[in-house]
Amino acid sequence: MITFFYISLLVCCSLCMWRIGRGPTPPDRAMGIDILGIIVVGFCAVSALETGRDFYMNIALAWSLLSFIGMIALAKHLEGKGFDE
Amino acid sequence: MTEIISYTAITIGMFFNIVGCIGINRLPDVYNRLQAATKCVTMGTCLILLGIMIHAGISPLGIKALLCVVFILVTSPTSAHALARGAYKSGVKLWKKSCCDQYGKVSLINAHDVMKKDVITVSPDTPLQDAVDLLVEMKITGMPVVEPDGGIIGIISEKDMIDYSNKSNIKTAKVRDAMSAKATVFSPDTDINIIAGVLSTGKFRRVPIAENGKLVGIVSRRDIMHILTSGKKKEAGKK
Incomplete structure (x- = not known):
């Protein structure tokens, strides 16, 4: 069962990676990174389920916080001027 | 479990x-x-x-x-x-089949804030020749036709005059004969987006604004252009 969870999360990750790689606009890539961050939280959760250790959830919390701050910063940057300028 | x-x-x-x-x-x-x-x-x-x-x-x-x-x-x-x-x-375009773009519209401005209040009008019994002269002299392309008591009964534009001159002689006609009687009239608190939509269909260049049937102003394409450009006029002038 756990293996099945890992496989589906890996499928999600690869789909996100595909979008990050393909673009075509900067916000598309930023969105891919944002979603990838949330998927990583899911990864940590499944790892915590597998091992029964709670430090994985600390990583998940920190990861979602950092990804949120990063996304807000990226969004502000996009609002100000394009990536090409 | x-x-x-x-x-x-x-x-x-x-x-x-x-x-x-x-x-x-x-x-x-x-x-x-x-x-x-x-x-x-x-x-x-x-x-x-x-x-x-x-x-x-x-x-x-x-x-x-x-x-x-x-x-x-x-x-x-x-x-x-x-x-x-x-x-x-950052200028990412919407998908071409997206049906509407609420966020991109001009913010809530009413016709009252945009309209010109000192409107050049003409009475329906004025000779058409005088109206033609007036349009050319004032450098405008159309004006509302207004009864002496202020009620709008139509609108007359360059297009109406040219159409009429093709059909018959303008020397003997009155404004009443050439004007478009079905003027689309808006109230002063109409959202400017609605008026912009009407103006962009290509049928009208200007719409009269009326309150209780009395003319209070007029909104032309140029007035819409003014709200679109406001604030950047000086910068553009320098370049």
């Missing part, structure tokens, strides 16, 4: 995650993708974390999972909104 419930929740969560990730690859533009991804992936991940919480019960792991659920529910839609706004401001 708790094991079954938690594993079911996690499985459903995985399903939503995969659907969301397919969405970000299949949908046509960044806004659609953001919508799909944020909804599905947020819900999927929250379900996974809830499953963990049910599995772990009241323990450090369970409490942290719950905390993570709350945190993701707050942050993920926020960052998606910020990203969509950033994408819009």
Whole structure:
């Protein structure tokens, strides 16, 4: 069962990676990174389920916080001027 | 029992995650993708974390999972909104089949704020020749036809005059004969977007604004252009 969870999360990750790689606009890539961050939280959760250790959830919390701050910063940057300028 | 419930929740969560990730690859533009991804992936991940919480019960792991659920529910839609706004401001185009763009419209301005109040008008019994002279002299392209008591009965434009001159002699005609009698009239508190929509259909160049049937102003294409350009006029002049 756990293996099945890992496989589906890996499928999600690869789909996100595909979008990050393909673009075509900067916000598309930023969105891919944002979603990838949330998927990583899911990864940590499944790892915590597998091992029964709670430090994985600390990583998940920190990861979602950092990804949120990063996304807000990226969004502000996009609002100000394009990536090409 | 708790094991079954938690594993079911996690499985459903995985399903939503995969659907969301397919969405970000299949949908046509960044806004659609953001919508799909944020909804599905947020819900999927929250379900996974809830499953963990049910599995772990009241323990450090369970409490942290719950905390993570709350945190993701707050942050993920926020960052998606910020990203969509950033994408819009950085000039990413909407998909060509998107039906409307509420965010991009001119903000709420009423006809009252835009209209010209000192309108050049003409009475229906004026000779058409005088009206032609007046249009040319004032350098305008059309004017409302107004009864002496202020009621609008039509609008006369260059197009009406030229049409009429093709059909018969303008020397003997009156404004009443050549004017378009069905003028589209708006009230002063009409949203300017509606008027802009009417003006952009190509049929009218100007619309009279009336309150209780009396003319109070006129909004032309040029007036709409003024709100679109306001503030940057000086910069453009320098270049």
